[in-house]
Structures are given as structure tokens and as C-alpha cells.
Amino acid sequence: MPEITTDHLDKKQVQLLSEMCILIDENDSKIGADSKKNCHLNSNIDKGLLHRAFSVFIFNSEEKLLLQQRSDAKITFPGCFTNTCCSHPLHTDSELEEKEAIGVRRAAQRRLEAELGIPMAQVTPDEMTYLTRIHYKAQSDGVWGEHEIDYILFMQKDVELNPDPNEIKSHCYVSKEELKEMLKKAKKEEVQITPWFSLIAETFLFTWWDNLHDLKQFMDHNKIHRM
Secondary structure, three states: OOOOOOOOOOHHHHHHOOOEEEEEOOOOOEEEEEEHHHHOEHHHHOOOOOEEEEEEEEEOOOOOEEEEEEOOOOOOOOOOEEOOEEEOOEOOHHHHOOHHHHHHHHHHHHHHHHHHOOOHHHOOHHHOEEEEEEEEEEEOOOOEEEEEEEEEEEEEOOOOOOOOOOOEEEEEEEOHHHHHHHHHHHHOOOOOEOHHHHHHHHHOHHHHHHOOOOHHHHOOOOOEEEO
16 A cells, blocks of 8 residues: 655644554444554555544533534544534543543543633533444545544533634534534535534434433433444
């Protein structure tokens, strides 16, 4: 197979490709570690390489959802709109810890600060509700893609934002109706939405959103939803 070159890609994003993700089997059991680069190459995904990830959904006091538009520098799904924050826990002691998904929630806190500039004190792990997990696979282009078991984290709070332009092109808060309009536009290819956000929005999101103050009924830490 030819060597994958990254010379044409954003330097800061390329540096992040050396981070070590948590490799898992289809039941989300740890089986090792590999670089972010290797985890996101379609050639490896096609062989079954799977890693742990998370998707955060932050709602403000008006019950509007914070969306981000991924920067054009991003290696996978550049310029696409998505939920508040999507990333990976790293293969480190603190983010490998599995009890009550604390490692994943710590990773979410870290990335919310890195991407959106939210002070870590405003997004503590104990304020995040871990709902469930989804397993999905999607190609970004001929070289790069995603294959993840994604922990869904919800939080309702008004937060301070100072986004990193290398990570985020734009951000906005949307109502349910505004998101439904955006999803319709995405179907007509008038706007681009990440595949994982589209999958979640078309299945569980609006039911969860209707019950922000009673999410316990939807917490399912045993089942992994295969999308």
C-alpha cells in the first residue's frame, strides 16, 4: 500500500494524529492502543480497527443545543456541522478509567476546553450525563474515515465560549425546529452534517431533548446501539 502523505494537511491537525487512541473490540473491551492516524485510515477501518470515542451535547438554559462547524483544517469531515464536541479519550491512565465512564468524561472536559475554549471548571465530569453508546462507521473521503463506539454525553448549562479557529469554523445554538430545518437542508446537500450527528439526530436526539430534565430513563450502559 502506498505511504499516506500528510504534507498537504494542516500542521497542527497533523500533530494530533500522533495521539494514542484506545483500541476496543465490538463489545467496547480494551484491546490495545494505536495512533489517531492509524485509527482513521480507511485501509485499517476496513480490517476492523475500532476505537473508543464520545459525543457531547451541551444545551443552554433556553434548551437550545450548541452546534459547531468543524474547521476546514480538520482531516475528517472538514466544514461539517455537528454536535457540541466529538473526540476520543486517549490511552492514558486517567482517560482509560472505565468506572461510570469517568475516563471518557474527563476526555470530554479536556476537549471542550481545547476546541471551544470552555473553562474546565464549567464542564466538570460529574455534570455530564452518560446516556448510552453507539457503534458506527463512516468514510470522510477515500483515505480517512471513522469507526467508533461513541459514548453519548449530555449536559445543560450556560457556558463561556472562546473557540479555537483551528478546530472550529463557526458555532451556534439551535432550537429543535432550527435543527430540523438544518437536517432537511442537509438532505438536499445545502449544508453538510457529520454522519454520526445525522444518525443520532434521526434516531434518539429529539426524544432525549424532550426529556432534558428526566434523562435517567434513557440511561442504558449495557446496550451498544449498532448504527
